[in-house]
Amino acid sequence: MDVLCRAIGAAFFLSHDLRRDVELLLLLQNRIQIRLLGERLRHLNPDERSTAALLKRALERLAEDEVESTPGIFVRTGDLPSLLDRLFQVGAHPLMLHEEGTPIESFEIPIDPAFFLSDHVEFTAEDEGILADLPRLSLGKRALHTSQCVTLVHYLLDRREEESHSDLVLCHKVWGEPKALLIKGLLEDFGIPVNLTGHVPAGILPMVVNGLAEVRITVRERDLERAKQIIADYFEQPTND
Numbered sequence: 001m002d003v004l005c006r007a008i009g010a011a012f013f014l015s016h017d018l019r020r021d022v023e024l025l026l027l028l029q030n031r032i033q034i035r036l037l038g039e040r041l042r043h044l045n046p047d048e049r050s051t052a053a054l055l056k057r058a059l060e061r062l063a064e065d066e067v068e069s070t071p072g073i074f075v076r077t078g079d080l081p082s083l084l085d086r087l088f089q090v091g092a093h094p095l096m097l098h099e100e101g102t103p104i105e106s107f108e109i110p111i112d113p114a115f116f117l118s119d120h121v122e123f124t125a126e127d128e129g130i131l132a133d134l135p136r137l138s139l140g141k142r143a144l145h146t147s148q149c150v151t152l153v154h155y156l157l158d159r160r161e162e163e164s165h166s167d168l169v170l171c172h173k174v175w176g177e178p179k180a181l182l183i184k185g186l187l188e189d190f191g192i193p194v195n196l197t198g199h200v201p202a203g204i205l206p207m208v209v210n211g212l213a214e215v216r217i218t219v220r221e222r223d224l225e226r227a228k229q230i231i232a233d234y235f236e237q238p239t240n241d
């Protein structure tokens with residue numbers, strides 16, 4: 001019960017707020033599914049005792065067809081294969097979190113991901129078989145608590161969300177694609193994603209001078225200072241005027 005309540009807290013709580021776009025499915029003893037739907041949740045408070053009371057209430061209402069035991073908490077019977085089927089039916093992309101998986105940083109997390117985690121014990125051999133086709137992603141070699149993994153995944157998804165809204169900023173301009181590609185490769189070696197765009201400066205035509213076009217090197221705002229420093233260390237003082 002402690003593990004479940006902590007996972008619920010990590011999945012939904014923000015400071016003085018709830019994540020409304022999260023859905024959490026708890027599978028108990030491979031026969032009971034409790035579903036918490038962020039957009040409808042009420043009465044969820046940071047103390048684990050009251051969360052446990054909500055789960056107890058759900059268990060008391062257990063039935064074959066899904067029942068809403070309290071606002072935003074639904075309960076029904078169902079095993080792991082039926083839970084996985086349901087995720088595919090709603091268009092989610094199931095993934096498994098596992099210490100031995102692919103490093104999560106090098107994986108493009110799909111839209112609407114659904115992460116499978118075990119509780120304080122490993123997935124059983126049967127679970128592993130059912131989930132065998134899912135991509136396995138690792139948050140590092142250390143075995144973390146389930147709730148810690150949930151927090152880390154939220155952090156990564158929040159960053160992705162922020163980045164999708166923040167525009168890339170101009171870091172440097174060079175003449176010629178070969179040099180631009182060289183700088184791009186260097187910055188990427190330092191873990192900085194780069195976008196290159198060809199550009200015709202106002203009033204300067206033709207665009208190509210001796211076969212060289214102006215190329216703009218853009219990076220995320222949070223990488224700007226580091227990218228400029230790397231370019232200055234390896235090539236030249238960056239120019240973005």
Ligand SMILES: C[S@@+](CC[C@H](N)C(=O)[O-])C[C@H]1O[C@@H](n2cnc3c(N)ncnc32)[C@H](O)[C@@H]1O
Nearest residue numbers: 097098099117118119138139140142143144146
């Ligand atoms: C407490 S761990 C399971 C037991 C753990 N293997 C142990 O040795 O104590 C609970 C779950 O969290 C996830 N997990 C823990 N550490 C992880 C990591 N470093 N990377 C990815 N997932 C992890 C996995 O889904 C794991 O099954």
